Amino acid sequence: MKVLETDIAVIGSGPAGLAAALEASRLGKRVTLIERSDDLGGILQQCIHDGFGLIRFKKQLSGPQYAERFIEELKASDVSLLMDTTVLSIENEHKLIRAVSPKEGVLEIRPGAVVLAMGCRERTRSQVEIYGTRPSGVMTAGTVQRYINLEGYLPGRRAVILGSGDIGLIMARRMHLEGIEVLGVYELMPEVGGLARNVYQCLIDYDIPLHLSTTVKEVFGDERLEGVRVVKVDENRRPIDGTEEDIACDLLVLSVGLIPENELSRKAGVLISPVTQGPVLDESMMTSVPGIFAAGNVSIVFDLVDYVSDSAEAAARGAVRYLDGQAPSAEPLDVILGNNVASLLPTQYRVDYTGDELSFYLRVCKMESNVRVALRQGDRVIKSRKMPVVRLAEMVALTLLREDLALIESGMPLDIHIET
Amino acid sequence: MEGKLICISCPRGCELLVQTDERTGAFISVEGNACIRGSLFAEAEVNHPERMMTSVVSIRGAKHCMLPVISRRPLPKGKLVEAVRAMRSITVEAPIREGDVIAEDIVGTGIDVVAARSLSCRCD
Ligand SMILES: Cc1cc2nc3c(=O)[nH]c(=O)nc-3n(C[C@H](O)[C@H](O)[C@H](O)COP(=O)(O)OP(=O)(O)OC[C@H]3O[C@@H](n4cnc5c(N)ncnc54)[C@H](O)[C@@H]3O)c2cc1C
Ligand code: SF4
Numbered sequence: 036m037k038v039l040e041t042d043i044a045v046i047g048s049g050p051a052g053l054a055a056a057l058e059a060s061r062l063g064k065r066v067t068l069i070e071r072s073d074d075l076g077g078i079l080q081q082c083i084h085d086g087f088g089l090i091r092f093k094k095q096l097s098g099p100q101y102a103e104r105f106i107e108e109l110k111a112s113d114v115s116l117l118m119d120t121t122v123l124s125i126e127n128e129h130k131l132i133r134a135v136s137p138k139e140g141v142l143e144i145r146p147g148a149v150v151l152a153m154g155c156r157e158r159t160r161s162q163v164e165i166y167g168t169r170p171s172g173v174m175t176a177g178t179v180q181r182y183i184n185l186e187g188y189l190p191g192r193r194a195v196i197l198g199s200g201d202i203g204l205i206m207a208r209r210m211h212l213e214g215i216e217v218l219g220v221y222e223l224m225p226e227v228g229g230l231a232r233n234v235y236q237c238l239i240d241y242d243i244p245l246h247l248s249t250t251v252k253e254v255f256g257d258e259r260l261e262g263v264r265v266v267k268v269d270e271n272r273r274p275i276d277g278t279e280e281d282i283a284c285d286l287l288v289l290s291v292g293l294i295p296e297n298e299l300s301r302k303a304g305v306l307i308s309p310v311t312q313g314p315v316l317d318e319s320m321m322t323s324v325p326g327i328f329a330a331g332n333v334s335i336v337f338d339l340v341d342y343v344s345d346s347a348e349a350a351a352r353g354a355v356r357y358l359d360g361q362a363p364s365a366e367p368l369d370v371i372l373g374n375n376v377a378s379l380l381p382t383q384y385r386v387d388y389t390g391d392e393l394s395f396y397l398r399v400c401k402m403e404s405n406v407r408v409a410l411r412q413g414d415r416v417i418k419s420r421k422m423p424v425v426r427l428a429e430m431v432a433l434t435l436l437r438e439d440l441a442l443i444e445s446g447m448p449l450d451i452h453i454e455t
Numbered sequence: 456m457e458g459k460l461i462c463i464s465c466p467r468g469c470e471l472l473v474q475t476d477e478r479t480g481a482f483i484s485v486e487g488n489a490c491i492r493g494s495l496f497a498e499a500e501v502n503h504p505e506r507m508m509t510s511v512v513s514i515r516g517a518k519h520c521m522l523p524v525i526s527r528r529p530l531p532k533g534k535l536v537e538a539v540r541a542m543r544s545i546t547v548e549a550p551i552r553e554g555d556v557i558a559e560d561i562v563g564t565g566i567d568v569v570a571a572r573s574l575s576c577r578c579d
Contacts, residue, residue: 073518076572083523083571085507089465097509099523099572103553106573184511187521212510212539231468235461236506240532339466423489429466 037142041067041115043354044132044146046122046299049077051331052152053105054344056114058351059150064358066114067144069134071121075109076102077154078177079340081184084205090341101340117142125149125303129326148326148354151300151314152347155293155332163197163291167253172260176202176290183213191286195263196220197251201229201338201428203290208237210288218282219244221251221265223272226402228290230338230428251287252279260285293336303327310378311335317367317383318393319353320346325362328354335380335396338430342396346380352390363387365445370410373452375399375425386445394434399425399453407454408433417442417449425453456480460500464492471497505529508568510542512557517549517574524557525571530564537562549576 045056048070056068074080079087082098089095092104109116120136132144157175165173172191180202182188194215196203199222211217220238225248227234238245246265252274253264267278295313306323308315313334314322321328330347337343356362363385370382377400384393395410402424408431409419418439425431433451443449460471471493474483485497499505508526530538538561545558551570558568 080523080572083509083511083525085509085525086466095464095507097523097525097571100525100553103572184523185519185521187511187513212536230466231461231470232463232466235468236463240506 037139039067039115039142039144040146041065041144042147042358043067043150043351044069044144044148045150045152045351046132047071047077047152047154047331047333048075048116049152049154049331050079050102050105050340050343051154051333051347052077052150053102053109054347055150055152055330055351055354057105057108057112058348059355060112060114062352062355064355067117067146068109068114069117069120069122069132069144071119073119075106075116075118081177081180082205083184084209087340090339091344098340105344117144122299125299125327128324129303147358148328150347150350150354151305151322151327151329151333152331153296153299153333155295155336157202158289158292158294160289163289165251165254167264168256170254170256170258170260172256172285173254173287174289176200176206176288179206179210179286179288183209189213189215191215191260191284193218193284194286194288195251195265195282195284196288196290198222198290198292199228199234199245199247200290200292201233203288204229204233204237206288206290207243208241211241211243215286217241217243218284219246221246221249223248223250223268225270226427228428250274254287255281260287263287293332295333295336297333300327300329300333305329308382310372310382311380313380315383316381317363318381318385318388319356319362319390320350320381321353321357321362326354326357328357335378337396338428342394342430342432345394346396349390349394356389361389363389368443368445369448370395371448371450373450375401375403375406375453376451379451384443384449386443388440392434392436393440394432395451397431397433397451399427399431402426403453403455405455408451409454410435410449410451412443412447412449415442419454458501460497462488462493462496464496469493473497473501475501504532506532506535508535508538508561509571510539512542512545512547514547514549514551514574516576517551518577519574522547522551522557522574523571524568526561527567527569530561530566534562534564538564538568542568549574
């Protein structure tokens with residue numbers, strides 16, 4: 036069995052893994068990047084639409100173009116790559132990684148620190164309530180994206196989309212352009228899940244109808260999907276009798292949300308946060324297991340890939356400080372979720388943190404206009420930011436610089452609010 | 456005349472209220488944009504709407520069978536469906552570098568379509 040030693044092992048080569056590996060390597064560490072597939076770039080390689088990288092590169096790149104910028108840099112760096120290699124477990128705190136690849140068989144990697152960058156999973160049919168048969172032709176938006184964009188195969192002719200998240204909206208347009216008839220997007224909630232600009236450029240541009248407060252109740256068909264039954268719902272999301280409608284279709288596309296990929300993290304003994312549904316993280320993006328860090332969509336489902344890359348560089352810097360024996364050791368202060376804050380990353384902070392900056396990422400519970408996002412300690416404001424509007428679909432970033440961090444005192448928890 | 460648009464130039468998606476000429480339909484003014492790109496978008500959207508085209512073409516000799524492509528500039532919106540259709544008949548050979556021109560002057564727009572990623576030969 037092959038045994039490899041490295042300073043930092045990064046698991047997953049999506050935008051998070053790429054950025055973490057590069058940052059750690061720039062800071063002089065030996066880095067091993069481990070990727071299960073035969074391709075670098077993670078999910079970005081199938082997100083062929085444009086709109087990535089506006090913050091980082093001041094340009095609207097497509098997913099593959101965004102990935103390419105990091106891949107080029109990676110190839111010129113001395114990061115070691117283990118492709119086609121799946122991590123099976125992280126053991127003995129962070130000191131032993133077991134992985135497997137068709138070429139090498141079972142591998143052992145012994146890192147000084149680990150960065151988790153395995154991305155997220157899509158919710159599937161079993162996580163939403165749909166009755167009826169189990170025909171083929173019911174699949175997630177990501178699977179449809181993979182079929183069309185990577186494999187060049189059209190998985191149906193007449194499609195219904197359940198869920199109005201961004202991936203569903205993007206796939207409505209993509210399917211339409213490839214000649215699949217898109218009959219409509221059905222959303223359980225009274226508000227659309229994705230960004231307004233995606234409703235505009237993916238649905239309105241092509242006259243694809245959007246039905247809010249409506250859901251798919253039942254599917255029909257033996258081997259192959261033959262149709263779905265949609266129904267309107269009331270304020271409590273209960274089906275309204277008499278509003279059922281049957282639609283003939285051979286493809287039901289589910290775009291009902293993403294959740295961090297937690298299997299490895301759980302096995303490694305990392306605590307999972309009910310707030311982010313990913314690992315509980317501190318200011319350095321370190322999990323509850325010392326030496327294991329997390330970045331990108333494995334930590335919280337981000338909306339912009341630019342933030343994914345930023346979070347990964349922060350995690351890499353945390354891992355480097357940990358290796359150099361400069362990790363903060365004070366008791367962590369909790370960051371409390373205040374008014375209209377649904378989720379937050381990170382949720383812990385240590386006052387002896389030595390990084391130069393720290394970004395908090397939050398999602399709101401409801402849309403509000405003319406607000407101030409404020410991080411407070413007791414009655415002191417540590418940092419605030421005015422926003423014309425905050426929306427469910429958009430994450431808010433609040434970045435603290437050295438001078439802001441200096442205002443934080445030990446002992447008292449921090450809290451973060453949307454103030455109107 | 457008054458109309459509503461959503462700016463698609465960044466994720467913020469500002470709601471734009473545009474005034475257009477009753478007779479010609481030409482752009483007059485816009486409100487609601489948080490930055491200059493919003494007014495540029497509104498004017499273009501009223502006078503000559505355009506969109507980036509992204510799609511895939513077939514590739515031989517690489518580890519994947521499809522290569523993602525993107526137009527170098529936005530295309531007139533009305534040409535988009537035709538342009539995506541035109542991509543279906545294209546097959547290229549590996550190796551391809553990101554930025555390589557895959558199709559010149561797509562559907563008579565004068566705009567080139569380029570590779571959105573590099574793909575090496577399967578054997579490399
Ligand atoms: C289907 C889908 C479509 C999306 N579309 C968009 C979009 O259009 N726009 C947008 O901004 N965001 C989109 N997202 C969100 C997108 O995931 C993020 O923007 C970004 O790609 C997340 O980067 P990441 O590096 O955290 O994860 P990913 O890009 O998912 O990368 C994770 C990598 O880890 C590898 N991996 C996982 N487990 C293991 C293991 N055990 N061992 C080794 N390797 C492993 C995977 O193979 C993968 O390469 C989409 C997400 C999904 C799931
Ligand atoms: S007007 Fe400016 S801020 Fe508003 S969506 Fe357009 S580009 Fe973004």
